[in-house]
Ligand SMILES: Cc1cc2nc3c(=O)[nH]c(=O)nc-3n(C[C@H](O)[C@H](O)[C@H](O)COP(=O)(O)OP(=O)(O)OC[C@H]3O[C@@H](n4cnc5c(N)ncnc54)[C@H](O)[C@@H]3O)c2cc1C
């Protein structure tokens with residue numbers, strides 16, 4: 001029987017374990033924090049649960065427009081303790097569900113730390129396990145090892161989090177109350193999502209963005225549309241501003257920018273990216289190739305350069321999404337256990353930023369098209385022309401669609417809208433299944449619906465024979 005040891009129990013690790021167990025391997029998962037990993041316990045799941053509370057507050061905005069009288073947003077109060085308790089409760093419940101699923105599948109789940117042992121045993125690897133608590137270190141022999149150790153918030157040496165005023169995104173749920181004035185340092189996806197949620201909850205928010213716009217890696221039209229919404233709702237956004245240092249001053253914090261300006265607030269959230277958890281695993285000593293920044297180098301079936309050692313998820317830096325981590329983990333096991341496997345394809349991975357409004361993307365990007373890397377025709381339809389959007393008083397947002405110039409094959413899209421995470425699916429299915437804009441355009445959508453704008457965009461891209 002194949003002996004599989006998986007280091008890390010996040011989406012990469014636990015999805016891999018489920019596949020390996022299904023294929024009758026003997027599987028051990030060693031996890032330091034809890035089943036579900038950082039994704040479930042401190043990153044994705046908690047942040048989205050927190051955002052769900054912010055969306056409830058948003059429901060009270062602009063009610064007068066609909067003829068509904070309320071005392072306005074000022075009368076809505078958010079009980080941070082209750083919100084945070086809910087966040088932690090849901091995360092722990094999700095972790096417990098995953099643990100149960102793993103145990104039921106026959107996976108051995110070990111709470112503790114693991115690293116690669118120094119000597120190989122012929123074709124077998126050795127993993128050293130340090131169990132949590134007072135357990136004694138021991139080693140396990142494995143025919144296959146999957147490194148799925150995730151990543152940790154990057155720290156700036158001049159802005160060290162203290163858990164009270166200077167925070168990582170993993171510490172915000174321990175605050176006894178909402179910040180009065182939150183300075184978010186870093187306007188990537190993480191910074192933008194938290195800035196959006198706190199703003200909705202009535203917190204004064206300043207967003208320190210080192211680039212000329214928020215979310216520099218996202219579609220520029222979409223990022224700028226969301227930046228406009230943020231500004232209109234009162235967020236202060238400091239573009240082209242790099243935080244040099246963050247320090248405690250009295251009852252608050254002071255953020256010093258690289259041009260010498262200073263911004264003061266009650267709390268600072270440091271969201272300047274993540275670093276892979278690969279330092280203490282004995283990888284280099286084992287001969288496993290690491291790329292710049294400490295990411296494990298893998299191919300499209302999750303193999304490292306050392307036979308029998310695979311890696312998946314955020315520790316590889318391929319595309320830091322839970323969905324991609326899970327697929328890399330599954331692919332590793334299919335490959336290791338001799339199943340037919342399709343190498344990882346990133347072209348059809350949909351991604352969503354959970355700001356208000358949301359920003360969802362799939363397929364080719366505007367940058368690739370503009371740079372001439374991918375020839376495409378495109379259309380961008382503002383939601384303001386959509387009947388349902390008018391009823392819901394949605395002025396912001398759009399649907400953008402890209403197709404191949406001659407065949408009309410759908411190759412990508414962008415949606416900025418409430419619940420764009422749900423609206424992107426038809427475009428993702430079109431990209432995945434090589435559908436053309438004609439096929440999309442002939443799909444009858446619900447009237448009135450926001451998804452009607454997707455088929456409308458496809459209709460605008462149809463080529464007419466007589467043209
Ligand atoms: C704030 C935030 C929000 C996000 N929201 C989303 C989202 O909405 N959708 C989405 O798709 N992605 C989201 N992501 C990204 C997503 O969380 C990651 O892509 C995902 O967690 C990666 O899974 P993983 O299995 O690689 O690692 P992780 O989930 O980080 O799990 C790795 C685990 O390995 C453990 N570990 C590390 N070293 C060892 C060791 N030596 N021994 C034992 N265990 C070890 C760690 O403790 C950790 O629990 C978000 C990220 C952040 C930061």
Ligand SMILES: NC(=O)c1ccc[n+]([C@@H]2O[C@H](COP(=O)([O-])OP(=O)(O)OC[C@H]3O[C@@H](n4cnc5c(N)ncnc54)[C@H](O)[C@@H]3O)[C@@H](O)[C@H]2O)c1
Pocket residue numbers: 156185186187188189190191193208209210211216241242243244271272273274319320321351352353354
């Ligand atoms: N909804 C989701 O799926 C979701 C949510 C959060 C994160 N993620 C994943 O995590 C990845 C990483 O996102 P992220 O936002 O955590 O990190 P990031 O690296 O994408 O963004 C960090 C930002 O901070 C800026 N920065 C760095 N130092 C700075 C300084 N001193 N002052 C001001 N700004 C500074 C960087 O220029 C960068 O724009 C994303 O690409 C995404 O794949 C996904």
